[in-house]
Amino acid sequence: MQIVWAYRANGPPRTAEVSPVPTPHRPPRPPHPRTAPPQRGAGRQQTVPRSRTQDERPRWGMRVATGVSVLVLGAGGIGHAVVSSLETRIDRVDAFKDMKNRPRGGHGLNLLLVGTDGRERITTAEKEKYRLGGVPCHCTDTIMLVHLSADRGRASVVSLPRDSYAEMPPHTDATSGKRHESHPVKLNAAYAEGGPNLTVRTVEHMTGVKIDHYLEADFTSFMKTVDTVGGVKICTARPMKDAYTGLDLAAGTHELDGGEALQYVRSRHIDGAADLGRMHRQQKFMAALIKQTTSSGVLMNPVKFQQVVSSMLGSVRADNGFGTKQMLALGKAMRGFTPASSEFTSVPVEDPSFAVRGIGSTVKWDAEKSRKLFRALREDKPLAPARPGRQPKPTLVEVAPQEVRVQVYNGTPKDGLGTDLDAALRGTGFDTTRAPLNGELRDLKRTLLTYDPRWDRSAQSLAAALPGSELKAVPGQGATMRVTAGADYRSVRPVRAEAPQQGGLEAVTGDEVVCP
Missing domain, CATH: 3.30.70 (Alpha-Beta Plaits)
Incomplete structure (x- = not known):
């Protein structure tokens, strides 16, 4: 599976006309929109009901968060030579080519984490064991916008539903070479039609947030990475079972190895929350990973650190600006990072089953609440409400x-x-x-x-x-x-x-x- 992370140093401020949230006209709904499963697909043609095989495609967007979190956090405690040797393994890609009329840069750094459903590097045995069959659509499967505060003391993670209703900017199709004007699509179609460049442009157009650096990786080594850091601890207030992925967890605390972690972050058939529930579990996994990597000694052990990062840098592409110097600077600034330093949310949703003719069921954002959310990111403000000093954290309930x-x-x-x-x-x-x-x-x-x-x-x-x-x-x-x-x-x-x-x-x- 291919994964994308965007991150680029802010340049001189540029003024742009930005439409943070698309506001489409609602077409007529079908008589019973809730009686059929939501349609998914990235193209502009009418989607068809998904087969079980299509549902089983891997949900591996968290692999980029896994590897990059370890890389950035560890860079602050590991020497220049070690990071340089790892950085040279990263291939380069231009995700910002010919981009114009971009949003004005704000405070802090904005990173785009995108996971596609590619599976070329997955072995036949792995596909069978972890139920990863099906034909990939070569579109984005998981999309996260990560904001690092100007003082590097806070990371705000915002999940963007892959089926979000989006207005695609004018572009040339990466596959056919055909020129397209702006048109409505699902957000995950941007990668299929125009690759990383169009994905960045579309997200910037929808959010009004300027993306700063870009990284794309094939993290088929996700399981090995999790195993190398010693596994990740996950707690659940209720049993979790997904027949599509094979996930089967009883209520309680679990130490997930790489294979179990993979099942956990890609499951979406546990309850009625579907993709929203899956995004929630991915965010819990990211927080648990931060806790594991910052408390286990991995980051300060050069040998262990190199083992972990080597396992996830097998196929990484990034823009030329994301190199040793940037990794070391970020790592040093975030040396005291803990789970409490991170915060997680998703784009506020008005309608999770917004029917659009020719596209299918999409996720319509709440326009006003979304504008407030992305304005807070641009202004470098925390998203989670402050808790009084010694107030206990909430108990999870079903x-x-x-x-x-x-x-x-x-x-x-x-x-x-x-x-x-x-x-x-x-x-x-x-x-x-x-x-x-x-x-x-x-x-x-x-x-x-x-x-x-x-x-x-x-x-x-x-x-x-x-x-x-x-x-x-x-x-x-x-x-x-x-x-x-x-x-x-x-x-x-x-x-x-x-x-x-x-x-x-x-x-x-x-x-x-x-x-x-």
Whole structure:
């Protein structure tokens, strides 16, 4: 699989007319848009339903994040000679040829990580073992925009859905040589029609963010890289099983080797979240990788570092500006990088199944929220909300608190305790009635949570926010949870859903999603 990373030093500011988010006219929807699986494809012709074989194509965009994260972080602690010897193995490509009317450069550095679905270097045995069959479409499969702050103390990672509705800039088709005017496509079609250059142009046109450096790599050595750093620890609040990739994880903590990590980052049939869920897992993997590489001693061990980077530099192309000097400077600046230094989110989505005639089902961005997001990147501002000093990180739960309805009761003589509990639950996202009542019991020692067994998963999310509370199943109670505050109540623990919501991924820091 081929992968792309863009990164180039900011030049003199240039003024450009940029349309950050395309705003197409909505064509008529089919009568039942949700009854058929979303169509995927990169061309401008009408897509057809995907076969199982097509669904099994590799989701390996995180391989570029794996290798490049190790390379950049390690460059600060490894000598010039070692990095130079590795840098000479990188082939060069011009991703910025003849680019004009680009967005104005902002503060910090912007990197484009793009993974294509190429599989020429995958062996037959690997294809069979990890279910990587199918015919590649030679289009981008994973797209991430990474912003490194001007002080190099923060990395903001924004996932761009590959099926995003996009307006392709005028260009010459890389395959046929035919000239095309601007036309609507899915974002992943840019690579198929015009390679890295058109991909960069399209992303800049959609986001208004100037891309700074470009790197493209074939990371078929992804599994070896993960194994060389000692594996990656992943935690899940619920079982994860995907028949297409072979992923099969029980709830809990897992040390993933290279093959298991590959299955984890490319799975998209675990739940209804599809690609949004896959992007969420890729981001968790990136945060876990940062934790592993910064805490295991790999970065300060020249032999280990060279082994890791050699395994992922088998086929790398980059622009001429990404060399030893740049790698060493970035590595030195980011020497103190930790999972808490990174933050992750995705483009806000208005409609995940936006039907477009001739293209199929696309992902339509939320225009206003997207503009705010990309403006924050240009202005070098953090995306994740700041957490108070010693506030615990949220506990991962299966059901989002926003989906859990709660009626609060006061089971003690203490005035206002029910009101306090209702406000605290609402503050962490639960859908409370905002009208707490006095309970039948007024001398309750231990907080009581009653629930209908049909909503037991919702009850578990609520129980995670009230550790130590008593759970009692009440058949026929209905969907609303009931919480009666006891004398033991002190506070509510923050919780957060493991699966993302339909509108996109909330911005979180890396230390919030890695294992404790």
